[in-house]
Amino acid sequence: MKTEMPLPSPSILDNDFYKFTMQCAVVQLFPDVKARYTFINRGAHEFPDGFGAALRDLVDRMAELKLAPEEHRYLSKNCPYLNAAYLDLLAGYRYDPSEVCIEQTGTALEVSVEGHWFRTILWEVPLLFLISELYYRLTRQQRDSDEQVIRNTIEKTTIYKELDVPVAEFGTRRRHSYEVQRLVVDTLTAHGGKSFVGTSNVHLAMCARTKPIGTHAHEWFMFHAAKYGFTMANALSLEHWTDVYRGDLGVALSDTYTNDVFFEQFDKKFAKLFDGVRHDSGDPIAYSEKVIAHYKKLGINPAYKFIIFSDGLNTGRVAEITHAAKGKIGISFGIGTNLTNDVGLKPMNIVMKLTAVQFDGKRWVSTVKLSDEPGKHTGDPGMIRLAKEVLGIE
Known part of the structure; x- marks a missing residue:
């Protein structure tokens, strides 16, 4: 199932700013760390037939995006704390679709990302907005004018x-x-x-x-x-x-x-x-x-x-x-x-979280987040219990 957009995104900078600021820090401090991200369907949304294949098509075409010269100049001028070495790395960066695994079983969708942290860190936000945009398009929901x-x-x-x-x-x-x-x-x-x-x-x-x-x-x-x-x-x-x-x-x-x-x-x-x-x-x-x-x-x-x-x-x-x-x-x-997403339709409740990291090619270590709202806890249940015990959280 093909989609109508010529490209899944208009720019490699079509992403949240903190993904780039974190990427710059990761490149500088933790270039060898590997990361795993997992899609979490908090809203229990049901995805239509062919959704996974359509998403795969969009993800594959993300590899065509690259930093344009005027975008490089914009970042250099307006974000001087992003050092020149990082901006040159970003200029050579391309999304690698092989880092993304997509599986659809019935109406359930599974998406995960795995690879070096400095590379995979940029996938989270585009994957979420691609899933959101594609969901409304394939379910043929009509938004406000x-x-x-x-x-x-x-x-x-x-x-x-x-x-x-x-x-x-x-x-x-x-x-x-x-x-x-x-x-x-x-x-x-x-x-x-x-x-x-x-x-x-x-x-x-x-x-x-x-x-x-x-x-x-x-x-x-x-x-x-x-x-x-x-x-x-x-x-x-x-x-x-x-x-x-x-x-x-x-x-x-x-x-x-x-x-x-x-x-x-x-x-x-x-x-x-x-x-x-x-x-x-x-x-x-x-x-x-x-x-x-x-x-x-x-x-x-x-x-x-x-x-x-x-x-x-x-x-x-x-x-x-x-x-x-x-x-x-x-x-x-x-x-x-x-x-x-206030357009007369129900917004999606979806997130993509860092779920594991790997150091020096050794075993994967689960990551967790403990929110002040219990429903927002994410991660391995055993690791969540450990974190609560270590930090003294009831």
């Missing part, structure tokens, strides 16, 4: 401007389609004013002349736990990040092994080195109060720090958080699915 998408986006950004809060678009991985995401970013750029501060999608940031936004993801901490142990994961993840970026990209993700465990290790050194933290699970208002108290305990004025909220946000949730936290600490919001 472009005009309705624009109206919806203008209504949302009007609220964000009234709240006077910074908002970034974070919706690449579960977008309805590239066309919708492009429409949303263009509308935010035209109507968002100073409230719209950028997008996680590097290609669209370049097209819209806005800022690419992102630092690192859960997999950075999951890898460190597998290599160095659960008790050292947060501290070494942050230490290695600062070794590479020397103060740039200073937002720390806090919930890979629960926020409570993170802040036990987020001491004065890290609290001063990092500009702020990102919230991705648990109650956001309780989280903001915890972060403010933590900074105050360390003798740091929270007004000079900030929190990026990025967990399942919509206009109502943003307003609630703003009223609770604004003026106490800097706040901004990364909004994903509510912007790029």
Whole structure:
């Protein structure tokens, strides 16, 4: 079953920014590590006949993408913390479809990726948006018109401007389609004013002349736990990040092994080195109060720090958080699915997680993530139990 798109993606930069920043760090610090990623169908979606074959076709054609000279110049100018050696490596990078395994049995879909971490790290987000886009196309679901998408986006950004809060678009991985995401970013750029501060999608940031936004993801901490142990994961993840970026990209993700465990290790050194933290699970208002108290305990004025909220946000949730936290600490919001897949259809609930890593060609070590929301725990059940025991998590 062939698809209509001439290419599965318009650019190799059609990806979340933190995949490139992490890739740069992996190349520098862990070039020999191998990784395994696994697709998780949280929404129990049923895939139509031929879906796996159609996805295989799209994945195979990802190998045609390469960094264009103007894209290289854009990254060099706008992201100076990505060193010249990395950008040259990216210029020579090509997706290797043989790293991706796709199997469909009935309506069930299995997708996994395996290979060197510095190479496979770029597959996660494209695989998710390809699955999402292909699902809507092959199930023949009709989305809202472009005009309705624009109206919806203008209504949302009007609220964000009234709240006077910074908002970034974070919706690449579960977008309805590239066309919708492009429409949303263009509308935010035209109507968002100073409230719209950028997008996680590097290609669209370049097209819209806005800022690419992102630092690192859960997999950075999951890898460190597998290599160095659960008790050292947060501290070494942050230490290695600062070794590479020397103060740039200073937002720390806090919930890979629960926020409570993170802040036990987020001491004065890290609290001063990092500009702020990102919230991705648990109650956001309780989280903001915890972060403010933590900074105050360390003798740091929270007004000079900030929190990026990025967990399942919509206009109502943003307003609630703003009223609770604004003026106490800097706040901004990364909004994903509510912007790029609010088109009159049910958004997909799918993720792709780092599930194992291999060091020096030895045995594979399972990776786990312990969210503040139990339903978001991922990984081998035995390893999850071990992590909870080691970290003292009930």
